[in-house]
Amino acid sequence: MARKKHLRKIVSPPRFKSFKPIGVTGRETGSVDLLYEEYEAIKLADYDLLSHKEASALMDVSRATFARIYESARRKISMALVEIKEIKAVFGNVTIDESWSFCNNCSARFTLNTDNGNKRCAFCGSVNIKLGVNK
Amino acid sequence: MKIVISSEGAEMNSVFDLRFGRAAYFCVYNEESGITEFLKNEHADDQGGAGTKTSEKMVELGVQKVISGDFGPKAKDILERFNIQMVILPDNNRTVGEIIETLKGK
Amino acid sequence: MLKKIAIASGKGGTGKTTVSVNLYYFIHKYWTDKVQLLDCDVEEPNDLIFFPEAREKSFNVVNQQVPKIDNSKCTYCRDCVEYCEFNAIVVIPTVKFAEVNASLCHSCGACLHACKHGAMLEYDHKIGEIKKFDLGIGLGLIQGELEIGSSMQTMLIKDVIKEYNPETEIVLMDAPPGTSCPVVTTSADADFILLVTEPTPFGLHDLQLTIELMREIHKPFAVIINKDGIGDGSMEKYLEAEDIEIIGRIAFSKEYAANYATGKILNNLDETQDSFYRNLVMNLKEKLN
CATH class of the missing domain: 3.30.70.20 (Alpha-Beta Plaits)
Known part of the structure; x- marks a missing residue:
């Protein structure tokens, strides 16, 4: 049996079920399954512009594993664009820890407690944050 | 507010420790008075349950925020229950002093 | 007179289960039918797979x-x-x-x-369950199954070992791999330990650790070299230098591995295997009496 995959941490899952090409004439062209961790990898590297080292630490995987996930994500997306395929968001091997908020400014992660304002990063005070869920 | 930063040593220029339960030292920083104090972590070399004991210590100290490199599930469980905020900083060799400067500047 | 034999290895995948299952069968054939097999690898017991005729007799929660x-x-x-x-x-x-x-x-x-x-x-x-099986031959199999997430292996193993049939003359204990507490618990109760190894650098490394352990707990042991013919010669050199008895050699065979993979190691017994295990059983009998 193959070794169980170490679960990749993701801060928040993609907020879509699927991307569909429009304006395509003719036949069904199929779909690619973009795993949550692949979405997260693309987001961290190409949207949040983190280095692979920083991003891998956030996802709790090695840098090499991050690179593999990222590579796989890019191939799927490029395949979808070129071959006109639907991109489906699929759960994959992840653990979603919604209690962590993320600071886009300093890359700190933090939990929320009941009595602070929760509008700012608990470390650098930036307002450029993505809020988690208060337990 | 009392803030604890996990630290590899007992000085302001010590590098911040990425481990929580097994950190070498804890720097207790009092935001109001600006006073810092370093405490040795008695549980750093325990066989097991270091996170639990360290979290217990945080509650006893009356800390409201803990800054470290990661928190294990047992530590997180206790800290969450006592409404202590956890902050995880990425690994980039910051010193405790630099971290406190950032906290002061926010 | 009750004798307990533990089958241990250090490295995983060297053939503990193969030797345990075969020994159970051949002890029954050439020595006594009052033989019982205890699967002490409570994290992943697998001896049962090789007895398709097994029927569950009882089970209790630990x-x-x-x-x-x-x-x-x-x-x-x-x-x-x-x-x-x-x-x-x-x-x-x-x-x-x-x-x-x-x-x-x-x-x-x-x-x-x-x-x-x-x-x-x-x-x-x-923390787990203990199941007893009737195997058609001998006094059957007892296996422990640890609850997922529990870290109480040793406690469950101790309970498995206590469960052997009072009539039994030979108890075979299939130990988990490694050299940690569960292996010590399994071996501590044994009169003799069979160390199954493979002649590869990994096999040798882990065997050395296991032998240190056996010496530490003062248990008599001998080595079975499984998959003989592969690897380098370092295993032989080490055993010779340390003056450790090689009680048997099982030649490497792809065909055998294929049978193992389908759970059929007792269905395709040939003359070589029969005589190998007959010798091993006789050898053990002599040592233990």
Whole structure:
């Protein structure tokens, strides 16, 4: 049996079920399954512009594993664009820890407690944050 | 507010420790008075349950925020229950002093 | 006269199960039918797979006693915390908080002794199951199955070992791989240990650790070299230098591995295998009597 995959941490899952090409004439062209961790990898590297080292630490995987996930994500997306395929968001091997908020400014992660304002990063005070869920 | 930063040593220029339960030292920083104090972590070399004991210590100290490199599930469980905020900083060799400067500047 | 033989290895995948299952069969054939097999690899027992005719005879649940704090009686004195070696108890007097973390608890009972206020209660926490099987031959198989997430392997193994049939003359104990507590627990009770190894650098490395362990706990042992013919010659050199007995060699065979993979190691017995195990059984008989 193959070794169980170490679960990749993701801060928040993609907020879509699927991307569909429009304006395509003719036949069904199929779909690619973009795993949550692949979405997260693309987001961290190409949207949040983190280095692979920083991003891998956030996802709790090695840098090499991050690179593999990222590579796989890019191939799927490029395949979808070129071959006109639907991109489906699929759960994959992840653990979603919604209690962590993320600071886009300093890359700190933090939990929320009941009595602070929760509008700012608990470390650098930036307002450029993505809020988690208060337990 | 009392803030604890996990630290590899007992000085302001010590590098911040990425481990929580097994950190070498804890720097207790009092935001109001600006006073810092370093405490040795008695549980750093325990066989097991270091996170639990360290979290217990945080509650006893009356800390409201803990800054470290990661928190294990047992530590997180206790800290969450006592409404202590956890902050995880990425690994980039910051010193405790630099971290406190950032906290002061926010 | 009851004799217990443990089959251990150090490295995983060297052939403990192969040797255990075959020995059970051939001890029954050439020595005594009062033989019983205990699968002590409670994290992943697999001896059963090789006995397709097996029928389950009985099963029982093994519990561990975990303490629980009665908050109405607790005075938050922290005596129990001082007694606990495993950091399993959290007591924070300032906020009147007291709790036992079951996953850290080893059921040693020290906290029950420590508490002077009658605030320590105990409840059953399941750690696993023990199942007994009739195999058609011999006195059957007993296997322990650890609950997922439990770390109480040794406690369950001790219970498995206690369960052997009082009529049995030979108990075979298939140990888990490694050299840690579960292996010590399995071996501690044995009269003789068979160390199954493979002649590869990995096999040698782990065998050396296991041999150190056997010497430490003063157990007589001998080595079976499985998959003989592969690897380098370092295994032979080591065993010769240390003057360790090689009690048997099983040649590497792809065909055998294929049979193993389909669970059919007792269906395709040939003459070579028969004579190999007959010799091994005779050898063991001589050693143990």
